[in-house]
Amino acid sequence: MTKDNLSVKVLDTLEDxxxxxxxxxxxxxxxxxxxxxAALWKxxxxxxxxxxxxxxxxxxxxRQELWRPGRRRAKGWSGGAGRWSLLPQVQxxxxxxxxxxxxxxxxxxxxxxxRETHSLERLSIRWRxxxxxxxxxxxxxxxxxxxxxxxxSGVQFALREAVTSLTSSxxxxxLVLLNTCDPANPYGPSSLFPLxxxxxxxxxxxxxxxxxxxLQGGIPIIAIENYGGRLTPLVDLVPKERRAALALLPQLLHxxxxxxxxxxxxxxxGSVTSSIVAEDLEAIGFMREDLKMIYYRKYARQEST
Numbered sequence: 001m002t003k004d005n006l007s008v009k010v011l012d013t014l015e016d017x018x019x020x021x022x023x024x025x026x027x028x029x030x031x032x033x034x035x036x037x038a039a040l041w042k043x044x045x046x047x048x049x050x051x052x053x054x055x056x057x058x059x060x061x062x063r064q065e066l067w068r069p070g071r072r073r074a075k076g077w078s079g080g081a082g083r084w085s086l087l088p089q090v091q092x093x094x095x096x097x098x099x100x101x102x103x104x105x106x107x108x109x110x111x112x113x114x115r116e117t118h119s120l121e122r123l124s125i126r127w128r129x130x131x132x133x134x135x136x137x138x139x140x141x142x143x144x145x146x147x148x149x150x151x152x153s154g155v156q157f158a159l160r161e162a163v164t165s166l167t168s169s170x171x172x173x174x175l176v177l178l179n180t181c182d183p184a185n186p187y188g189p190s191s192l193f194p195l196x197x198x199x200x201x202x203x204x205x206x207x208x209x210x211x212x213x214x215l216q217g218g219i220p221i222i223a224i225e226n227y228g229g230r231l232t233p234l235v236d237l238v239p240k241e242r243r244a245a246l247a248l249l250p251q252l253l254h255x256x257x258x259x260x261x262x263x264x265x266x267x268x269x270g271s272v273t274s275s276i277v278a279e280d281l282e283a284i285g286f287m288r289e290d291l292k293m294i295y296y297r298k299y300a301r302q303e304s305t
Contacts, residue, residue: 006031007039011048011086019052019083037062040084045122053082094125096133103133107143109183111162115153116192131155152192173217177248179255180211187213187220195220197234200269205232212252214245221245228252228262228295231272243280250284253297262286262295 006029013028014020022040026033041061043049094102102125106113113134118127134157137143143157178185186192188205197203205211205223212224222245223232237245252262264286267275272293286293 006035007043010036010039010043014049014084014086019085021083025084034062047122047124048087049084050087051082051084055081094129099125099129099133100137103130103137106130107137107157107159111184112148112156112158114156120191175245175248176215177251177255178213178215179209180205180207180213181209185213195223195234197232198236200232203232210256212255214248216241216245224249224252227256227259228264230266231264231268231277232266233268239280242277243283246277246280247284249281250295253295260297264293264295265291 009029009031010025013025017024017028020028022033022036025040026036029036040049040056044051044056102123103113106117106121110117113130115127118130134143135145138145138157143159144163145155145157147154148156148158148163180188185207187195188207189195191207195203195205203223205213205225208225210225210227213220214222214224219235221233221235221237221241223234224230225232228249231246233242249262249264253259264272264281266272267277271291272278272281273288273291278288278293281293281295282288284295286295288294
């Protein structure tokens, strides 16, 4: 059974049986769960199927090596976390009203729309059909068109509110803590700009609710993974910059309301307790426990009072 044929059969079984778990689909098709998982991943991005949980998308693309005999699903991929179902298919081409609705949605999501942001959405509508609608919104005064960001396509449309933010003078040293799943995050795989590490080739920071970036003047300087478990400097930081960036870590407890503490295990791939940032973390309230630096929510409340 080819992969394309398997995708068709997955769609057929979902149409016949309705919402189903991954292992149910694999059992009906008498196919390995790893192959069904790969087909479902392809169908997600084709806009054909959905899951009643966001966990499969957050887990990233399923990899064959994660599957072991006897397991119903891969360790590290949560495609069995929810039920899969078909998405309704729109027949025929989009109406002008639907195209304008898509344009407004993209503008609201990204603030700025160009070929690259359009391609991120994997929409069925082509750029050549969206472009005239964005031009009409420009004539109406809803959006502005110019080259806002170098490195992207020259034709860029932005909401007036976004234009104000993009063109206003700002403190180039301003620090921001940004979740990698935030639509405002342009860095990382399948994003506008790749995220590069100066000393680690092939470094990947996945879009995941537990992963963050510290930006300085819009440039990523520290990658935060697993709710603070691993910290990776992305540029060479002087001590003052490093301490200021690390001081944002307690904000993770405001983003993750169910998390009781931040437990840092690694800095730049090594043990955090023997790294140059151990004293920096202690200065902002982290405590040494075994090979970890821990910041407790209780301490955060005391600091705010």
